[in-house]
Amino acid sequence: MKYKSRVFIFLMLIMAVMAFTGSSLSAQTILKMNHQFPAAASGSKLDQWFADEIKRATNNEIEIRIFWSNALGSPKKNLVLLSSGIIDMAAMSPGYFPLELPFFSASNSIPMGMDNICQASVIMQSFMKHIPQFADEAEANNIRPLFFHLINPYLLVTKKPVTKFSDLKGLRIRVWGEYMPEMVKAANGKPMNIFLPDLYETMKRGVLDACPFSLDLVKTYKIYETAKHITEVVLWEGTGWGIWISEKSWAKLSPEHQKIFADTADKVWAKDMAITAEAEVEARKFLKYQGVEFHEFPPEELAKWQAANPDFFENWIKKMESMEKGEPARQTVELWKDLRQIVKCPNITDNN
Incomplete structure (x- = not known):
C-alpha cells in the first residue's frame, strides 16, 4: 500500500513538473493578426518571419498568430476591427480606407506616381x-x-493583347481606392471595384477583362490561368499593405517588448526590398513557362494615357484642403516628387 502511495505521489510530482515546464514555454500573450493575403505570397513569408522573430526575441512571451486570407474578417472590416481592439493586429492596405487614412492611402492608391520599389x-x-x-x-x-511592404510594379494583366492606348477602350479593369477608377476612365475603360479574394473568380467568369497586378501576385493568385497577356506598363507602384497593431494591444506590451517590435520591424524594412525584387524575377520566368506573353507599351502610347489622366496629386491636395489639411498635403506631394526624381533603382527585372 505504501508502495502504491509513493508511486502515486511520484507521478503527481512528474505531472506538476510537466505542467510547470509547459506553461513556462508557452506564450504568455497571444496577438491575433488578420492577414489579407495568403501565406504563399512573398511578403506573407516575411510577415511569418516577423512573427517567429518576435516569439524568439521575447523568449516565447509574445506569440503572433496569423490568420491568412481574411480569416478574421474581410479587408474592408480590418480598420474597424483593429481600431476597436477586437483584433490585435492586421496586415492591411490603407488604400481601402481613403476617408479614415487619407495620407497613408495616397501612396497605396495614386496611380502612375512612382516607378520602382x-x-x-x-x-x-x-x-x-x-x-x-x-x-x-x-x-x-x-x-x-x-512597417510597410513593398509591392512590385503593377503591370496590366489582360485576356487579350494590349499594346496601345486605344486597346483599352471598353475593357473592364479591376480597381481600388479613389484614383485608380479615374485612370481607367481616362482610357475609356470600365472600372470594376473588386477585392483581392474575388479576383480569380471574377477573371475566370469573364466579369473582368483585365487587372493591374504585380508578376509575383499573378503567380500567387494563379491569375495566369485566366489571363495570358501582360503589358509592360506600370499602372501603379507604391507601398503595399502595412503591418498594424491596435493602440490597445500596443499599450499592453512592456517597454522592452515594444522596443523588440520596433527593432524587428526595422529588420523587415531592410529585408523586404531584396525579397520583393527576387520574387519578381522568379515570377517572370515562371509565367513565361506557363505560356504568358509579355507585350511592350510604347512610350508614345503611355504619354497619351498620362495626358488623358487628371492631375491626381492636385486632386488629392484639394481633397485634403476640404479637410483643413492642405498644407501637410502639399508638403507630402513636394517630398514625394523630389524623392521620385532623386531615387533611382537598378534594373532588377530579368527580361530574358
Whole structure:
C-alpha cells in the first residue's frame, strides 16, 4: 500500500513538473493578426518571419498568430476591427480606407506616381519621419503602423493583347481606392471595384477583362490561368499593405517588448526590398513557362494615357484642403516628387 502511495505521489510530482515546464514555454500573450493575403505570397513569408522573430526575441512571451486570407474578417472590416481592439493586429492596405487614412492611402492608391520599389521604400519611410500628419492620422484611428511592404510594379494583366492606348477602350479593369477608377476612365475603360479574394473568380467568369497586378501576385493568385497577356506598363507602384497593431494591444506590451517590435520591424524594412525584387524575377520566368506573353507599351502610347489622366496629386491636395489639411498635403506631394526624381533603382527585372 505504501508502495502504491509513493508511486502515486511520484507521478503527481512528474505531472506538476510537466505542467510547470509547459506553461513556462508557452506564450504568455497571444496577438491575433488578420492577414489579407495568403501565406504563399512573398511578403506573407516575411510577415511569418516577423512573427517567429518576435516569439524568439521575447523568449516565447509574445506569440503572433496569423490568420491568412481574411480569416478574421474581410479587408474592408480590418480598420474597424483593429481600431476597436477586437483584433490585435492586421496586415492591411490603407488604400481601402481613403476617408479614415487619407495620407497613408495616397501612396497605396495614386496611380502612375512612382516607378520602382526603391522609390516606394524611401518615400514612405520619409513620409513617416518628416510629415507629422501620418502619425496623427494613425493615432486618431487608435492604430500604429509597424512597417510597410513593398509591392512590385503593377503591370496590366489582360485576356487579350494590349499594346496601345486605344486597346483599352471598353475593357473592364479591376480597381481600388479613389484614383485608380479615374485612370481607367481616362482610357475609356470600365472600372470594376473588386477585392483581392474575388479576383480569380471574377477573371475566370469573364466579369473582368483585365487587372493591374504585380508578376509575383499573378503567380500567387494563379491569375495566369485566366489571363495570358501582360503589358509592360506600370499602372501603379507604391507601398503595399502595412503591418498594424491596435493602440490597445500596443499599450499592453512592456517597454522592452515594444522596443523588440520596433527593432524587428526595422529588420523587415531592410529585408523586404531584396525579397520583393527576387520574387519578381522568379515570377517572370515562371509565367513565361506557363505560356504568358509579355507585350511592350510604347512610350508614345503611355504619354497619351498620362495626358488623358487628371492631375491626381492636385486632386488629392484639394481633397485634403476640404479637410483643413492642405498644407501637410502639399508638403507630402513636394517630398514625394523630389524623392521620385532623386531615387533611382537598378534594373532588377530579368527580361530574358
